Amino acid sequence: xxxxxxxxxxxxxxxxxxxxxxxxxxxxxxxxxxxxxxxxxxxxxxxxxxxxxxxxxxxxxxxxxxxxxxxxxxxxxxxxxxxxxxxxxxxxxxxxxxxxxxxxxxxxxxxxxxxxxxxxxxxxxxxxxxxxxxxxxxxxxxxxxxxxxxxxxxxxxxxxxxxxxxxxxxxxxxxxxxxxxxxxxxxxxxxxxxxxxxxxxxxxxxxxxxxxxxxxxxxxxxxxxxxxxxxxxxxxxxxxxxxxxxxxxxxxxxxxxxxxxxxxxxxxxxxxxxxxxxxxxxxxxxxxxxxxxxxxxxxxxxxxxxxxxxxxxxxxxxxxxxxxxxxxxxxxxxxxxxxxxxxxxxxxxxxxxxxxxxxxxxxxxxxxxxxxxxxxxxxxxxxxxxxxxxxxxxxxxxxxxxxxxxxxxxxxxxxxxxxxxxxxxxxxxxxxxxxxxxxxxxxxxxxxxxxxxxxxxxxxxxxxxxxxxxxxxxxxxxxxxxxxxxx
Amino acid sequence: xxxxxxxxxxxxxxxxxxxxxxxxxxxxxxxxxxxxxxxxxxxxxxxxxxxxxxxxxxxxxxxxxxxxxxxxxxxxxxxxxxxxxxxxxxxxxxxxxxxxxxxxxxxxxxxxxxxxxxxxxxxxxxxxxxxxxxxxxxxxxxxxxxxxxxxxxxxxxxxxxxxxxxxxxxxxxxxxxxxxxxxxxxxxxxxxxxxxxxxxxxxxxxxxxxxxxxxxxxxxxxxxxxxxxxxxxxxxxxxxxxxxxxxxxxxxxxxxxxxxxxxxxxxxxxxxxxxxxxxxxxxxxxxxxxxxxxxxxxxxxxxxxxxxxxxxxxxxxxxxxxxxxxxxxxxxxxxxxxxxxxxxxxxxxxxxxxxxxxxxxxxxxxxxxxxxxxxxxxxxxxxxxxxxxxxxxxxxxxxxxxxxx
Numbered sequence: 001x002x003x004x005x006x007x008x009x010x011x012x013x014x015x016x017x018x019x020x021x022x023x024x025x026x027x028x029x030x031x032x033x034x035x036x037x038x039x040x041x042x043x044x045x046x047x048x049x050x051x052x053x054x055x056x057x058x059x060x061x062x063x064x065x066x067x068x069x070x071x072x073x074x075x076x077x078x079x080x081x082x083x084x085x086x087x088x089x090x091x092x093x094x095x096x097x098x099x100x101x102x103x104x105x106x107x108x109x110x111x112x113x114x115x116x117x118x119x120x121x122x123x124x125x126x127x128x129x130x131x132x133x134x135x136x137x138x139x140x141x142x143x144x145x146x147x148x149x150x151x152x153x154x155x156x157x158x159x160x161x162x163x164x165x166x167x168x169x170x171x172x173x174x175x176x177x178x179x180x181x182x183x184x185x186x187x188x189x190x191x192x193x194x195x196x197x198x199x200x201x202x203x204x205x206x207x208x209x210x211x212x213x214x215x216x217x218x219x220x221x222x223x224x225x226x227x228x229x230x231x232x233x234x235x236x237x238x239x240x241x242x243x244x245x246x247x248x249x250x251x252x253x254x255x256x257x258x259x260x261x262x263x264x265x266x267x268x269x270x271x272x273x274x275x276x277x278x279x280x281x282x283x284x285x286x287x288x289x290x291x292x293x294x295x296x297x298x299x300x301x302x303x304x305x306x307x308x309x310x311x312x313x314x315x316x317x318x319x320x321x322x323x324x325x326x327x328x329x330x331x332x333x334x335x336x337x338x339x340x341x342x343x344x345x346x347x348x349x350x351x352x353x354x355x356x357x358x359x360x361x362x363x364x365x366x367x368x369x370x371x372x373x374x375x376x377x378x379x380x381x382x383x384x385x386x387x388x389x390x391x392x393x394x395x396x397x398x399x400x401x402x403x404x405x406x407x408x409x410x411x412x413x414x415x416x417x418x419x420x421x422x423x424x425x426x427x428x429x430x431x432x433x434x435x436x437x438x439x440x441x442x443x444x445x446x447x448x449x450x451x452x453x454x455x456x457x458x459x460x461x462x463x464x465x466x467x468x469x470x471x472x473x474x475x476x477x478x479x480x481x482x483x484x485x486x487x
Numbered sequence: 488x489x490x491x492x493x494x495x496x497x498x499x500x501x502x503x504x505x506x507x508x509x510x511x512x513x514x515x516x517x518x519x520x521x522x523x524x525x526x527x528x529x530x531x532x533x534x535x536x537x538x539x540x541x542x543x544x545x546x547x548x549x550x551x552x553x554x555x556x557x558x559x560x561x562x563x564x565x566x567x568x569x570x571x572x573x574x575x576x577x578x579x580x581x582x583x584x585x586x587x588x589x590x591x592x593x594x595x596x597x598x599x600x601x602x603x604x605x606x607x608x609x610x611x612x613x614x615x616x617x618x619x620x621x622x623x624x625x626x627x628x629x630x631x632x633x634x635x636x637x638x639x640x641x642x643x644x645x646x647x648x649x650x651x652x653x654x655x656x657x658x659x660x661x662x663x664x665x666x667x668x669x670x671x672x673x674x675x676x677x678x679x680x681x682x683x684x685x686x687x688x689x690x691x692x693x694x695x696x697x698x699x700x701x702x703x704x705x706x707x708x709x710x711x712x713x714x715x716x717x718x719x720x721x722x723x724x725x726x727x728x729x730x731x732x733x734x735x736x737x738x739x740x741x742x743x744x745x746x747x748x749x750x751x752x753x754x755x756x757x758x759x760x761x762x763x764x765x766x767x768x769x770x771x772x773x774x775x776x777x778x779x780x781x782x783x784x785x786x787x788x789x790x791x792x793x794x795x796x797x798x799x800x801x802x803x804x805x806x807x808x809x810x811x812x813x814x815x816x817x818x819x820x821x822x823x824x825x826x827x828x829x830x831x832x833x834x835x836x837x838x839x840x841x842x843x844x845x846x847x848x849x850x851x852x853x854x855x856x857x858x859x860x861x862x863x864x865x866x867x868x869x870x871x872x873x874x875x876x877x878x879x880x881x882x883x884x885x886x887x888x889x890x891x892x
């Protein structure tokens with residue numbers, strides 16, 4: 001036995017020592033561009049004066065111009081001037097270094113990003129060395145800090161005129177003049193009414209929870225499950241799109257295709273779909289905004305015309321990040337994302353899946369539907385709902401998640417069993433129909449494995465999370481299945 | 488009905504036309520902006536003054552084209568005073584300010600215009616070399632700036648002067664989108680075009696655009712040779728006419744001209760030359776036997792010349808050779824030229840030795856003092872009876888069954 005371990009140990013060590021740099025690493029040939037800044041960027045394509053521009057040069061101007069903005073944001077955030085020299089000419093960078101010096105001495109930092117650019121190329125010189133842009137309606141989001149306390153966060157929309165020179169292969173800013181600015185007024189949009197009653201369920205396939213659109217994706221399995229859901233009297237499923245697994249800023253189009261196929265399956269089963277975006281996302285920093293906006297843009301534009309789509313849930317339980325990331329960071333991210341998705345899709349309602357009723361009023365003005373999750377005592381559900389209704393007024397209320405685990409094994413001997421679970425759902429359905437509430441339960445299946453990212457690695461939590469299903473791991477109905485719907 | 492429309496129009500005007508200065512009066516707070524001026528010239532100091540009912544401390548966020556900073560107030564009893572930092576006063580464009588107090592925020596905009604003094608003109612000219620003929624052009628882009636490095640306002644006029652040969656012209660252009668640009672077309676002639684600009688009394692330095700001749704047009708060639716004999720010694724020179732572009736400008740020095748010579752037996756010879764003052768010269772040694780050439784010159788892919796034909800007369804009609812020293816020495820000559828003079832050294836003579844139609848030896852030698860002598864070494868040519876062939880100036884002579892001992 002011991003010898004086996006020793007041999008194993010030696011072999012692992014030997015294998016490690018044998019693994020060296022492969023040739024591609026050795027030569028540093030695989031340097032890939034990392035996307036760090038992706039604001040909406042739309043060229044006004046009316047012809048420019050001077051030489052006719054080609055797409056090659058136009059893209060280079062775009063890349064360097066955006067990089068100039070990016071290094072400026074970083075410079076003002078950190079009060080350092082690294083990178084400035086690459087994107088501003090010698091005379092222009094003086095303006096930045098002076099302000100940075102002033103801010104350093106006063107301990108002022110500015111966190112900023114731009115969300116939108118609408119540039120027009122005004123002029124491109126005959127020798128291709130000079131370009132003039134007018135960048136209209138540059139939407140900038142800024143947070144001004146003095147001595148590390150936030151003074152003010154605001155959004156502004158400005159128009160800039162820029163002269164760029166091609167120096168050493170970089171398009172560098174020579175002049176930058178703000179020609180117009182208005183403080184962004186709050187974008188008030190009419191809420192999108194949604195009046196159909198939602199009777200739904202949070203759905204993951206039994207074999208691939210939290211990784212529904214990975215390699216195990218099978219449209220047939222999902223179609224079968226959707227038929228089970230449909231036949232049980234439900235009309236809606238809530239699905240999740242994981243931010244990083246979907247490629248962050250550059251969305252994995254294969255996975256997006258699988259989401260589309262899933263929506264097709266839902267349409268065939270006559271189910272509506274709530275899509276929850278940004279699952280497992282947790283950065284929220286201003287410097288990350290443009291990346292998340294590009295992510296949302298790709299997904300929303302791809303899916304917004306699908307007939308099965310019911311609405312967008314921007315993020316699942318973001319209030320749980322308040323403590324680690326700061327409530328202000330999280331809510332300001334959510335707010336701009338809500339506004340962004342509204343401009344991308346003016347048809348489908350948006351909501352946020354708050355983890356409890358007391359969080360549910362946050363950002364209520366920005367949302368079309370108010371969603372909260374409820375895993376507490378059912379006896380207090382009605383009073384919670386009534387309180388909420390009085391606070392949110394007309395907007396429809398959704399109970400986005402509720403359920404009970406039927407796990408009563410070793411780690412939780414006092415827990416509820418399958419009969420308790422059935423009783424819970426019976427009671428829940430009763431309350432839901434009495435309150436005439438939109439509701440989506442958690443979840444269709446018991447799962448065999450739970451990824452660590454969901455509830456951590458502690459076995460009592462893992463085990464508990466596995467048994468929320470109406471169907472067991474073999475797919476047989478548990479007693480609660482009778483009460484999956486109020487009908 | 489019309490009255491109603493006008494009423495609605497004015498009502499909407501009032502609702503939507505909400506300039507930033509008005510924001511101040513709408514605040515419930517007792518802080519009121521005293522400074523009414525909103526337009527400044529770059530470089531002037533700017534103070535923002537607010538009247539307050541009781542002394543408070545406040546911050547002013549200040550944003551211009553390049554960045555944002557926060558200014559602390561200089562508080563007096565009933566006045567809140569902010570001095571906008573110099574670097575914000577000196578950059579043109581919109582300056583946005585926002586007053587932060589514990590209870591409320593006020594905001595507004597100032598417009599800083601560039602001063603109407605030009606202190607530098609940056610000129611960008613390109614491409615630096617253009618083609619004569621009036622179709623090609625270069626571009627002058629002028630960026631006049633004020634003492635604070637702000638581009639001047641749109642509409643400022645810039646004089647763009649150009650000098651070419653004996654003409655000097657001046658054109659007035661206007662700054663638009665921070666730059667003024669002018670397209671400078673080439674003329675029919677080639678030469679140096681000098682460009683300069685002037686703005687508000689400030690002059691730029693001189694810039695040069697080279698106007699180079701356009702592509703060459705067709706040309707002619709001629710040949711020059713000391714005599715027309717194929718002596719393999721003298722040199723035939725070729726020369727082009729003065730090569731010009733379509734506008735009669737002599738092409739740039741160094742234009743590469745290639746001469747192709749086709750001989751009567753369809754062999755190609757090549758020589759080349761570069762132009763100097765439009766003329767390219769090239770040379771070719773005379774053939775060593777009777778021949779006739781067709782010569783044509785090309786500037787590859789652009790222009791070509793006429794064809795000229797040259798004939799070369801034979802200089803040698805016959806020659807003698809003798810075998811001596813037991814057949815081991817073959818002496819060829821004397822070779823006599825067109826005046827019976829001994830031919831200049833260097834005529835090529837070939838000896839071919841064969842045994843029963845199998846080639847044993849081939850040797851090439853150049854003539855010296857009118858003769859060529861071949862020595863057959865014993866280790867290469869064993870004792871036997873050989874056939875010998877001699878070739879010179881295109882004439883072949885044979886002798887069979889020579890005893891080599």
